[in-house]
Amino acid sequence: MARKPGAVRHGPGPALMLGALGVVYGDIGTSPLYAFKEAVKAATAGGAAVPAAALGAVSLILWSLILIVSLKYAVLILRADNRGEGGIVAMLALLGARQARPGTWKAVLLVIGLVGAALLYGDGAITPAISVLSAIEGLKVDAPVLTPFVVPITLVILVALFAVQHKGVAVIGRVFGPVMLIWFVVLVLLAIPSILRAPEILGAVNPWRAVDFLAHAGWHVSFMMLGAAFLAVTGGEAMYADLGHFGAPAIRVAWFGLVLPALLIHYCGQGALLMADPSAIENPFYLLAPEWAHYPLVALATMATVIASQAVISGVYSLTQQSIQLGFMPTMRVVHTDQDERGQIYVPAVNWLLAAGTLTAVVVFESSDALAGAYGIAVSALMGITTLLAALIALRWGYNPILVFAANGFFLAIDALFFAANSVKLFEGGWFPLVLAAAVAFLMLTWMKGNHVLEAVRETMRQPEATFLARLASHPPVTLPGTAAFLTAATEGIPMALGRLVERSRCLHERILLITVIYEEAPVIPAEERAQVTLVAQGIRKAISKYTPGMERVVLRYGFMQTASIPEGLQCAVKSGLLPPEYLEDLTYFVGHEVVIPSARPGMALWRQGLFAFMKRNAERTGAHFCLPTRQIVEVGTEIEI
Structure with a gap:
């Protein structure tokens, strides 16, 4: 799949490549702490000798890295970008699945995509646990007496x-890349x-070593063994998820x-090491190092x-923010920890829920061995969903269906295996992780x-413009000075x-703005394309000219x-000449505060309405979500039975 016009291009500069080492490859780079050990233990469970199991496991891991990460992700999937952005949500936006009507194939696609996004939350809870735990377990190599303290230290x-x-x-992020650079160099030196x-x-470079071992080991x-070896490629999905931050060339x-x-x-x-010393199977990573280096290696x-x-x-x-923008999740408080970096955010609610998980x-x-059983299933499902969506994107872009089905079908078969x-x-x-993902x-x-x-x-409760204007004409309201901005989803x-x-x-205020914010399927909308201003209805100025000089509908467009x-969007409208500057003087924002009342109406189960x-009650307030000045907000409450 070739890059489409309008995609963001990043050159493979040293700074970007160094940053990618810390952010993109932190997860897959720390897999040697546990992946190979688990693969060999699985291989020897059937009675195979450790040296033979080690050779088969290495071959399987090497070719998994080559096929899944190198060929599928680095060569194929990175091409399926949404104007430079990657990830499941970007794919759904690219396919236009957000507005899918119930019962259509796009609705099914949306559900599959949301399941894929939810799997990342399960992965996000497991990755820190198994990664840090496997590192601290290195203390047991030289000091078995510290075994009871491994879990508390990890916590x-x-x-x-x-x-x-x-x-x-x-x-801290500035040292991520250099530390991971040292880490990868140490991996080689060990x-x-x-x-x-x-x-x-x-x-082991010969793939037949892996095939032959699997064929004779029993299903x-x-x-x-396949499930354990897959741990070596977990983290490869970060290549696509972080595409927008570093660009495909640097990655x-x-x-x-x-x-x-x-x-x-x-x-x-x-x-x-295991071929020379089968007893090192308990922790081959740390036993590769000389004794004097064990504690420094634990620290590194x-x-x-x-x-x-x-990084996870x-x-x-980032996934949460994108999901909120596209309407997949309720609004939550998103804190920008660095005003100069768009991606530096903190979501308190998600942070502590993830911490709990x-x-x-x-x-x-309690151990990385036990956690290995929980790890992998969510990522393997996510990788399969990514392959499927990438195939649909390729077809949407007009690529040869035979080539698409051949390439993606091959990788989908590997994902399924x-x-x-x-x-x-x-x-x-x-x-x-599946329970966590299912809940999300x-x-x-x-x-x-x-x-x-x-x-x-809401549609049944909104007045048509003509009806509203007719009522204004028949019952003239008192005119208030200033501008009133009313937020509306329609x-x-x-x-x-x-x-x-x-x-x-x-x-009624002398100036009225009806403001709608729309999140587009593109990741970023330039400021000059931000605002669109139109009259509410033809001739509306004449209809209400004796009460107010104007009523404008403002549509503000943002990327996901x-x-x-x-306020920033209105400033863009003024700079573009779409609104006169006086509209932003003495401005009051009127925000609807809706109280949802569950009812017996068809369309949604009563208990689900309650959820x-x-x-809805616990979502972030609309004013805060859209960065409105608190002193200029007036909330108008409405009870709505659904």
């Missing part, structure tokens, strides 16, 4: 990590001596130039896993369904807040990666 680190999120990661002692491990052992150069070679060499090093591994965890947490924040995972599973293998671990912990997906679908029902009721009809204000107070600010009403 302290994770609590501290989530507790400092509100401060932002701008300063492996080379081991490979020189057992060079026969290089035979159960093979599936367990590809960092991967093929450093990360992939370092991982291939390191996994060969761990395999060579802890820093690397914290970086990997931070920041990714969840992560800490629960550590307490419940790994998902099936990870499903074997469903009752060993795989249920944990259900809340997303409930929010969207509830808003659909709510908007249908681009037609009179906002309920305006109708109620005139009905109850018999007054942007934060909507109505939607609860979400």
Whole structure:
């Protein structure tokens, strides 16, 4: 899939590549802490000798990295960008699934996409837990007496990590890249001596080693081994999710130039160690290092896993913001921790819910071995969904269907195989991220369904412009000085807040703005294209000229990666000459405060209506969401039965 016109282009500069090391490759870069160990343990469960299992596991991991991460993500998926942005939400926007009508194939696609997005929340809870826990477990190598303290130390680190999120990661982020650069160099340095002692491990480059081992191991052992080996590619999905921050060139150069070679060499090093010393299976990563380096390596591994965890947490924040903008989630408080960086955000509600999930995972599973059973199933499902959506995007862009089905079908088959293998671990912990993902997906679908029902009721309550103007003419209101801005979700009809204000107070400001904010399917809308201003109806100035000089409808357009600010949007309208400057003088914002009342109306189950009403009550206030000055807001309450 070639890049489409209008896509954002990033050059592969050194700064971007260094940043990509810390943000994009933190997760997959720390997989050597546990992935190879789990793959060999799974392989030996059927009675295979450790050296043979090590050779088969290394071969399987190497070719998984080549096929899934290198070919599928780096070569194929990165091309399916939405004007430079990546990720599941960007894909859904690109396919236009947000406005899907119930019962259509796009509606099914929307559900699949939302499930994929929800899986990232499950992954976001597991990744920090298994990463940090596996790093701290290195203490047990030289000091088994510290074993009881591994979980408490992990919990302290994770609590501290989530507790400092509100401060932002701008300063810490500057060291992410250099630390991960050191990490990948250390991975190579640890492996080379081991490979020189057992060079026969290089035979793992032959994919037949993996195929032959799996073919003779029995289906159960093979599936367990595939599921464990998949841990080595978890984190590869970050390539696409972080596409907008670094661009495809920097991500590809960092991967093929450093990360992939370092991982291939390191996994060969761990395999060579087990071929020479099968007893090292308990922790081959740390046993690669000389004894004097164990504690420094624990410290470096802890820093690397914290970086990997931070990257995942920041990714969840970004996903949440995009989902809110596109209407998949209720509005929440989003704090910009760095005014100069669009992606530096903090979502308090998500932060502490994610913290609860992560800490629960550590307490419940207690070790990286146990957590390995919970890890992988969510990511494998997400990768399959990404492959499917990428195929649909390619078809939408007009690519040869035969080539699309051949390429994406091949990778989808691999995704399905790994998902099936990870499903074997469903009752060993795989249920944990799936339960989290199912809960998030259900809340997303409930929010969207509830808003659909709510908007249908609103439409019956809004007055048509002609009716409203006729009432103004027959019952002239008292004229108030200044400008009144009424927020409305619709681009037609009179906002309920305006109708109620005139009905109850018999007054109307001399200048009226009807403001609608629309989030487009594109990630960013330029400021010069922000505002569109039209008359509410033809001849409206004449109809109400003796009461008010004008009533304008203002539509403000934002991308799903942007934060909507109505004051900023109105300034854009003034700068573009669409509104006179005096409209922003003495401005009062009238915001509807809707209280949703569940009812027995068809369209949504009563208990689900109650859940939607609860979400609506606890959503961020409209004024705060659109950055309105609190001293200029007047809320007009309305009860709505849905």
